Amino acid sequence: MSFTLHGLPTSGGIAIGQAHLISQATLEVSHLVIAPRKVEKEVARFESALVNVRTEFEAMKNGMENSPADMHAFIDLHRMILDDPELSETPKQIIRERRCNAEWAIVQQMEVLVEQFERIDDVYLRERSYDVRQAVERVVRELAGHAASRLKGIKGERLIVVGHDLSPADVMAFRNQNFASFVTDVGGATSHTAILARGMGIPAVLGLHHARQLIRDGETLIVDGTRGVVIVNPDQRILDEYELRKAQLELEHSKLKLLKTAQATTLDKIRIDMLANIEGPNDVDTVIECGADGVGLFRTEFLYLGRGDMPSEDEQFEAYRKTVKGMEGRPIVIRTFDLGNDKELHVDEAHSDRRRENPALGLRSVRLALAEPKAFLAQLRAILRASKYGKVKVMVPMFSHAFQVDQTLALLEQAKSSLRGEKLAFDENIEIGGMIEVPAAALAVGMFLRRLDFLSIGTNDLIQYTLAINRADEQVANLYDPLHPAVLMLLSHVIDSAEKAGVPVSMCGEMAGDPNFTRLLLGLGLRQFSMFPARIPAVKQRVKQSDISGIEPIARRITRLEESVKIVEQVERLNALQQ
Numbered sequence: 001m002s003f004t005l006h007g008l009p010t011s012g013g014i015a016i017g018q019a020h021l022i023s024q025a026t027l028e029v030s031h032l033v034i035a036p037r038k039v040e041k042e043v044a045r046f047e048s049a050l051v052n053v054r055t056e057f058e059a060m061k062n063g064m065e066n067s068p069a070d071m072h073a074f075i076d077l078h079r080m081i082l083d084d085p086e087l088s089e090t091p092k093q094i095i096r097e098r099r100c101n102a103e104w105a106i107v108q109q110m111e112v113l114v115e116q117f118e119r120i121d122d123v124y125l126r127e128r129s130y131d132v133r134q135a136v137e138r139v140v141r142e143l144a145g146h147a148a149s150r151l152k153g154i155k156g157e158r159l160i161v162v163g164h165d166l167s168p169a170d171v172m173a174f175r176n177q178n179f180a181s182f183v184t185d186v187g188g189a190t191s192h193t194a195i196l197a198r199g200m201g202i203p204a205v206l207g208l209h210h211a212r213q214l215i216r217d218g219e220t221l222i223v224d225g226t227r228g229v230v231i232v233n234p235d236q237r238i239l240d241e242y243e244l245r246k247a248q249l250e251l252e253h254s255k256l257k258l259l260k261t262a263q264a265t266t267l268d269k270i271r272i273d274m275l276a277n278i279e280g281p282n283d284v285d286t287v288i289e290c291g292a293d294g295v296g297l298f299r300t301e302f303l304y305l306g307r308g309d310m311p312s313e314d315e316q317f318e319a320y321r322k323t324v325k326g327m328e329g330r331p332i333v334i335r336t337f338d339l340g341n342d343k344e345l346h347v348d349e350a351h352s353d354r355r356r357e358n359p360a361l362g363l364r365s366v367r368l369a370l371a372e373p374k375a376f377l378a379q380l381r382a383i384l385r386a387s388k389y390g391k392v393k394v395m396v397p398m399f400s401h402a403f404q405v406d407q408t409l410a411l412l413e414q415a416k417s418s419l420r421g422e423k424l425a426f427d428e429n430i431e432i433g434g435m436i437e438v439p440a441a442a443l444a445v446g447m448f449l450r451r452l453d454f455l456s457i458g459t460n461d462l463i464q465y466t467l468a469i470n471r472a473d474e475q476v477a478n479l480y481d482p483l484h485p486a487v488l489m490l491l492s493h494v495i496d497s498a499e500k501a502g503v504p505v506s507m508c509g510e511m512a513g514d515p516n517f518t519r520l521l522l523g524l525g526l527r528q529f530s531m532f533p534a535r536i537p538a539v540k541q542r543v544k545q546s547d548i549s550g551i552e553p554i555a556r557r558i559t560r561l562e563e564s565v566k567i568v569e570q571v572e573r574l575n576a577l578q579q
């Protein structure tokens with residue numbers, strides 16, 4: 001019988017193949033009582049399982065040429081999770097106190113930790129609970145005597161792995177086998193498994209809830225990673241249709257690859273900057289691979305997330321320097337930490353109480369940075385020190401008030417003068433920019449244009465705040481609308497004002513990486529687009545097929561429309577225009 005499952009569109013593309021179910025050891029653990037004289041033996045069994053998993057991780061890292069850049073970091077993170085006394089020591093205590101088997105002890109402790117993660121407001125941090133589960137899964141598998149995941153027994157057909165959850169290490173283990181895609185019951189769009197799938201270009205759908213129960217081994221599956229759909233046992237007509245779409249996508253993909261070295265110039269010869277959004281030095285290879293002109297957004301908070309404590313000035317400096325050097329002279333915009341007040345930074349209790357009520361409106365981003373000037377200063381010093389090695393610009397998220405810019409500029413001066421005192425070199429003329437993410441900042445953009453060297457529009461937050469839609473809440477996701485007339489009014493006001501003031505403005509929210517919006521944004525006057533690196537070829541292609549002089553009047557008219565339906569219709573027409 002054919003049926004369709006809907007999940008999270010995690011990594012785009014289409015895969016067709018045979019289902020291969022893998023079991024989840026942590027879900028199958030039983031509770032056993034251990035005789036008192038055998039308790040220490042059980043503790044030793046636990047310890048040796050940990051040692052074996054660590055050795056397995058090391059072996060994986062050594063055999064990782066040609067792996068996505070993030071892979072090392074993901075494996076290290078899982079190793080660090082297992083090294084934490086909460087998982088390496090507490091289970092031993094549980095074994096001794098409750099006289100239970102090692103598997104049970106570590107799963108009990110895992111549940112405690114996962115619950116703590118799940119209470120965190122920030123989506124990214126909350127999704128780190130998957131990493132805890134995945135790291136523990138490996139230990140439980142090791143205890144059960146089957147460490148590595150293997151795809152066995154099915155020859156010829158491309159395999160689609162169906163699991164309750166998969167760790168990045170599992171994905172790597174499958175990589176050299178006949179593996180086309182994977183689908184899982186749990187997992188979020190920003191889980192490391194999702195990031196890895198996108199990095200490897202493997203179609204994947206996560207968050208399917210009951211895929212492992214509903215799909216049987218060997219069934220034919222179509223995975224549409226772009227739409228987040230899995231079709232089980234499709235009939236011949238659907239299969240033919242998807243085979244065709246898959247072939248078209250592959251053709252499109254190979255054509256886009258040829259664009260890598262091409263410049264993003266419009267038909268009327270206007271040069272557009274194609275910049276990349278990155279999360280750390282490991283992304284640099286991908287950025288260059290995708291033909292980016294530079295980095296338009298380095299989300300530095302990722303240096304902090306996943307390790308749980310603040311990287312020191314020197315650690316930050318190393319990460320920035322490595323990125324700058326890797327970019328070989330291309331410009332890099334380093335954004336200062338965009339952390340919420342749930343992300344530790346030693347915020348006092350009064351602050352943390354408030355944030356629980358409404359974190360998006362709380363002490364986050366530049367507000368938190370200015371409340372913690374020591375940490376902010378350390379970051380500014382690290383960025384300045386890295387500016388010695390290339391074209392570095394500093395950018396600050398979420399400005400809403402002019403005094404925040406003034407205070408930031410004063411801290412930047414302080415950072416510069418302390419470096420001068422220590423005779424440490426840096427770029428004296430480093431440019432400083434701000435993100436326009438709050439409607440107030442978009443409306444009163446003049447006060448930011450007067451104070452800053454450049455602006456970058458963060459549409460993810462700007463849309464969230466303009467439409468009062470929590471961007472992480474799937475219940476209101478349907479209201480998240482980049483083409484809402486109010487959003488377009490703000491965008492066009494910011495771009496026009498920046499142009500008049502002669503201040504460069506870029507866009508680094510998701511909107512910049514969606515080729516469906518490229519022409520509209522070009523028509524509104526945007527000349528710098530920063531996006532997830534894999535999106536660059538498609539947006540570049542759209543730029544190369546556009547004539548701005550023809551688009552401009554249509555884009556202007558669109559911003560004057562007051563009905564969303566009409567706007568959508570006109571944007572579609574704009575995209576279909578043969579130029």
Ligand code: PEP
Binds near residue numbers: 297437510
């Ligand atoms: C944005 O808000 O558009 C943005 C680029 O910042 P982030 O997604 O990191 O909040």
Ligand code: MG
Binds near residue numbers: 461
């Ligand atoms: Mg933002």
